[in-house]
Amino acid sequence: MTHFAFPRLSNRVWKVWHRNKDVFMKTYKVNFLPPLLEPILYLFALGFGVGSFIDVIEGMSYPQFIAPALISISIMNSAFFECTYGSYVRMYYQKTFDAIIATPLSIEEVITGELLWGATRSLIYATIVLMVIAAFGLIELPSGLLIIPFSFIAGFLFATIGMCFTAISPNINALSYPTFLFITPMFLFSGTFFPLSLLPEPIQYFALAVLPLTHVVSIVRALTLANFSVVLLVSFAWIVLVSLVLFVLSVNLMKRRLMV
Template sequence: MITVGNAIKDIFQFPVVGTGFYYVWSRNVLNFKRNFVSSLLWLLLEPLFYLLAIGYGVGYYIGSVNGVSFLNFYFPALVSTTAMLISFYEGTYGCFRKLRYQRTYEVCLRTPISVTELAVGEISWGATKGFLSALFISLIALNLDLLTLEQLFPFLLVQAMLGWLFSALGMLLTTMAKSFEFFSVLQIALILPMALFSTTYFPIERIPEFLWPLIYVSPLTHGVSASRAISLDQTSSFFFLNLAVLFSFSVIFTNWSSSRLKRILID
């Protein structure tokens, strides 16, 4: 049962992490290598198809958005959305399967690995998958003149933060889930609206003003804004606010999810 008191306590309980998280992460890497081709195709082809179909295809008929070509406007949002979706998917479906069906976590706890190391290891793996997908499409973007080499590192840093944030959020929701159907509801009620309305395809001015607070609460909005500021060379003070929001959400979700996982597996 989730109570306000427990939630506040969990959020401010920072996990103590040793080297055990690395072994959890490494186990996931080994599993990834066993299905390397299919996993790699999923990470690379899906965002590439969106870039071609929407960025180049639909973008040809749209022209420009606020004086910027639709392709350049859409590209950073595509990368950020991809980092979100892949990391969130791994943090929910992937972790829930290990927690409830495969009982992987119970086996891990028979080793010197702690629950917090287990949680951070799983979160870091989800973030890694999201980052890999963002990296692949960003390298392609270099050859399409959508990014410059100087922009690449800060751009990828934002995607890494987004990947960690949504992987941690996925782990948090996994600790609350009773079945896979819970995630189907979340996809419709939470992830899909964020993917569509976090200034992904159009500026926030096209959305009714009374909905703006909801848009700004979305972590993806801040990820897209920061990514777009880098790729369009339009950084301002809001850029650092975007990073602060992403960092804060990441800390909250990491602390909360690791504490809840500990309560489920041990307490």
């Protein structure tokens, strides 16, 4: 079996999406708490707290600088954790995937449905964070609203990254490796809380090459400030291209794991 065979899909992928949405809506109150609360805490502690020592950063106030980062981080976290811990529990502990593939759905469709749901979760969370940040007046409207459709695309990227790790993790504890070796450094070093340009040049290139969050942050920052440049197209192309490759790879890795 090759790692890059393009999966055969049907609109049944949405059945899996629908299942996950139903579960999500059962506990929507607690699910909506993190995206509401987290940006407020970060804005006060970092934006207005640490930020009181910073007059201006790249031509803007510090809360303005970190606001798009907070949206980007919520896009990253919601899809990544949904498609790592969430999918792992459904795959291994609840045997949900086994139950579904006994129906006309294929494993490719199950995994694609999971990825689409991960992306949807990013969209839901990013929208809520966006509203909080808008309430603080830290965002240009209406251009900032473009973040909503963009969060689905960026969320899909983090979903595919998460699913690749889920497919190769021997047990659920092993998911700590990508979380702490990849997600946490990315959270700090992707132009989130300080400009990427402060880092040594080789590390800047490294971040642009392999840390997806850097591209997401630059696009979201441009959208919140209504300040566009052609370079953003490169970031967007990077996101789309890597998503496609990792989508195909994650589906095939999961197929290899589950279709024995």
